[in-house]
Every structure is written in structure tokens, then in C-alpha cells.
Amino acid sequence: CVLKASQKRRPLSRLLEQLLRNLEKRDPHQFFAWPVNDNFAPGYSTIIKRPMDFSTMKQKIDDNEYKSLNCFISDFKLMCNNAMKYNKPGTVYHKAARRLLHAGLKQLTPQKLRPLGDILT
Ligand SMILES: COc1ccc(C(=O)NC2CCC2)cc1-c1cc(C(C)=O)n2cccnc12
Numbered sequence: 001c002v003l004k005a006s007q008k009r010r011p012l013s014r015l016l017e018q019l020l021r022n023l024e025k026r027d028p029h030q031f032f033a034w035p036v037n038d039n040f041a042p043g044y045s046t047i048i049k050r051p052m053d054f055s056t057m058k059q060k061i062d063d064n065e066y067k068s069l070n071c072f073i074s075d076f077k078l079m080c081n082n083a084m085k086y087n088k089p090g091t092v093y094h095k096a097a098r099r100l101l102h103a104g105l106k107q108l109t110p111q112k113l114r115p116l117g118d119i120l121t
Contacts, residue, residue: 011119016061016072019108023076024054026103031096032079036086047086052079073108077101 009017027033035053038044045051052075066072083097106112 010064012066012069013061013064015116015119016066016069017058019072020054020057020061022107023100023104026100027054027096029092029096031093032083032100036082041086044086048082050078050082052082054079069108069113073105076104076108080104 024033033054035051035056036044036048057072057075057079060066060075061072066075080097080101083093084101087093087097
């Protein structure tokens with residue numbers, strides 16, 4: 001069947017959506033699924049200048065805001081580093097962020113990405 005224009009996704013967008021789904025699997029409690037709410041995290045928006053979460057990354061993919069894989073990876077790192085900045089070591093969120101960052105970057109190594117072909121060049 002022929003894809004309608006609206007269904008045609010740019011190769012990079014399709015790749016980033018796949019990578020995002022794999023990263024989200026590493027966040028079983030969905031601590032990173034949505035923007036952090038100041039009501040649950042006092043002072044969050046004054047401490048964290050550039051908030052980031054998976055739903056925002058998904059929206060940026062849909063809006064074709066990511067011009068490269070590196071921009072996508074930067075937002076993933078920003079999201080994890082925000083959590084390790086705001087939350088004290090030993091908290092459930094700091095530990096979850098460290099684990100997510102470690103597991104996520106292992107999925108984003110050149111060895112893992114090379115099979116995806118020249119989309120990335
Ligand atoms: C979208 O953000 C969230 C969504 C749900 C939860 C949550 O279910 N927390 C329960 C575990 C103990 C209460 C926590 C968070 C959350 C993430 C974060 C991060 C990522 O810093 N956070 C920081 C302080 C307080 N809450 C949170």
C-alpha cells in the first residue's frame with residue numbers, strides 16, 4: 001500500500017522514535033515520562049534551567065526539531081543530568097537517573113548504531 005504523505009516519516013524521525021521507545025523501557029516507574037512538577041519537587045524550576053523528559057523528546061521528534069542523532073542524545077543526557085543535579089545521591093530518582101543514563105548510552109554506542117546504516121551520516 002502506498003503511504004499517505006502524513007504517514008511518511010523522515011528516516012531520522014523513525015530511527016529516533018525507535019531509540020526513544022528503547023530508552024523508555026529503562027524507566028519502568030515512568031519517573032522520566034513527563035515534565036517534573038514543582039508541586040512534587042519543590043524549587044525544581046528554579047534549580048533546573050532546562051527541564052527535559054521523554055514526552056518532550058517525543059514532541060520534538062514529531063516536530064522534526066532534532067537535526068541529528070547527537071541533538072537527541074544531548075537531550076537524553078540533559079534529562080538524566082537534571083535528575084542527578086536536583087535529587088541527592090541515594091534518592092530513588094538519582095539512582096534511577098544514573099541507571100537510565102548508563103543503560104541508555106550503552107544502547108547509543110556506534111557499535112550498536114552502525115547496523116542502522118547511513119541514516120546517521
Ligand atoms: C514525572 O515525574 C515523576 C512522576 C511520578 C513520580 C512518582 O510516582 N513518584 C513516586 C515514587 C515515590 C513517589 C515521580 C516523579 C519524579 C521524577 C523526578 C525527577 C526525574 O527528578 N522527581 C523528582 C522529585 C519528585 N518526583 C519526581
